[in-house]
Amino acid sequence: MILYEPIMIPSGMKDSLGRPSGSLLYIALAVLISAFTAAVLLLPYDTVYIQEETYLLWFLVVMSVCFAVFLLGMTANALLWMRGKGLAGTPEARLLLLVSRAVRTVFSRRLPGLLRTFLKEAMYTSKLRTLSRSRWLAHLLILGGFAAMLVLDVVVTICLDVFHWSPMIDSDGWAKLLMRDLAFDIAGLMMLVGLCMAIVRRLVLRPRQLATELADVASLSFLLIIVVGGFVLEGMGIDGAIPGHESENAYSFVGLAFSYVTPDSAGQYYDEAWLLHGVLSALFVAYIPFSKLFHMIAAPITITLEGLATREAGRR
Numbered sequence: 127m128i129l130y131e132p133i134m135i136p137s138g139m140k141d142s143l144g145r146p147s148g149s150l151l152y153i154a155l156a157v158l159i160s161a162f163t164a165a166v167l168l169l170p171y172d173t174v175y176i177q178e179e180t181y182l183l184w185f186l187v188v189m190s191v192c193f194a195v196f197l198l199g200m201t202a203n204a205l206l207w208m209r210g211k212g213l214a215g216t217p218e219a220r221l222l223l224l225v226s227r228a229v230r231t232v233f234s235r236r237l238p239g240l241l242r243t244f245l246k247e248a249m250y251t252s253k254l255r256t257l258s259r260s261r262w263l264a265h266l267l268i269l270g271g272f273a274a275m276l277v278l279d280v281v282v283t284i285c286l287d288v289f290h291w292s293p294m295i296d297s298d299g300w301a302k303l304l305m306r307d308l309a310f311d312i313a314g315l316m317m318l319v320g321l322c323m324a325i326v327r328r329l330v331l332r333p334r335q336l337a338t339e340l341a342d343v344a345s346l347s348f349l350l351i352i353v354v355g356g357f358v359l360e361g362m363g364i365d366g367a368i369p370g371h372e373s374e375n376a377y378s379f380v381g382l383a384f385s386y387v388t389p390d391s392a393g394q395y396y397d398e399a400w401l402l403h404g405v406l407s408a409l410f411v412a413y414i415p416f417s418k419l420f421h422m423i424a425a426p427i428t429i430t431l432e433g434l435a436t437r438e439a440g441r442r
């Protein structure tokens with residue numbers, strides 16, 4: 127498997143501009159962070175639920191900083207992997223080469239195989255299923271819910287801020303009801319159920335083969351606070367009948383249930399709750415590389431690469 131072979135680069139190798147090739151990694155990181163920050167700050171946010179513009183700006187700044195921390199933390203972890211005895215060249219140069227090979231693989235005819243392996247091995251985690259059904263189900267619900275929310279977020283943001291698509295904007299538009307209300311609630315509910323299952327398994331059932339450290343509980347609790355906070359926020363929006371929640375709320379069925387337990391007056395603090403939920407989520411993103419949640423990103427990549435290597439070896 128080409129991606130997995132040790133990447134040998136003579137230590138003195140220069141890129142075409144004459145710089146040591148490792149420095150290109152830091153240039154690429156700076157470009158990525160600047161592009162993300164520019165996109166985050168420049169989107170119009172016409173249809174965002176929060177009304178207080180200062181809070182929105184605070185959130186955007188915190189999110190940009192947290193994304194930079196996330197990217198640098200992930201790079202530092204990856205560079206640790208790239209340090210191997212007997213390998214020539216800098217870890218930065220090896221990482222750069224690995225990334226460029228990975229990108230080339232993604233944009234090659236191996237993409238369908240890569241996608242199939244990714245969905246089967248990394249998302250569906252078929253190996254975990256044979257080990258423990260309940261652990262597998264909890265994992266599938268958390269990962270599936272999180273991935274669905276991420277995809278929905280990208281699709282909804284493009285529809286709202288790029289295309290200004292009215293079925294996604296209007297309070298009673300079909301796309302708004304089905305995606306921004308129903309689909310988001312289903313994805314959040316999947317995460318909520320999965321997180322509760324994982325916490326009960328680790329703290330109450332405590333199977334002997336499952337070692338639980340403080341870091342596991344911290345990661346699960348952090349995510350649980352964000353997910354429950356999201357539903358509380360939605361409930362508060364319904365209580366306060368904010369624009370977007372003034373009429374048909376049956377599609378936000380979990381948020382609606384939370385609105386019955388939060389006092390009606392909670393609606394007036396929607397903007398403050400929005401900021402808190404947003405900042406906690408941004409901090410969560412920054413925490414990923416330094417937590418047990420690092421495996422959330424590292425595992426799907428390594429599992430997919432291993433699966434692909436096995437498939438290709440089988441064909442030879």
Ligand code: HEM
Binds near residue numbers: 306314356359408
């Ligand atoms: C770790 C990432 C996040 C998770 C797991 C998460 C989770 C949730 C959940 C479960 C809900 C309730 C269901 C629904 O979506 O309607 C929710 C609602 C919400 N989230 Fe998040 N969230 C995350 C990041 C964010 C970020 C970065 C923002 C932007 C500030 C945000 C803004 C909102 C808003 C505005 C609502 C309420 C929607 C409504 O009133 O209908 N979330 N979130």
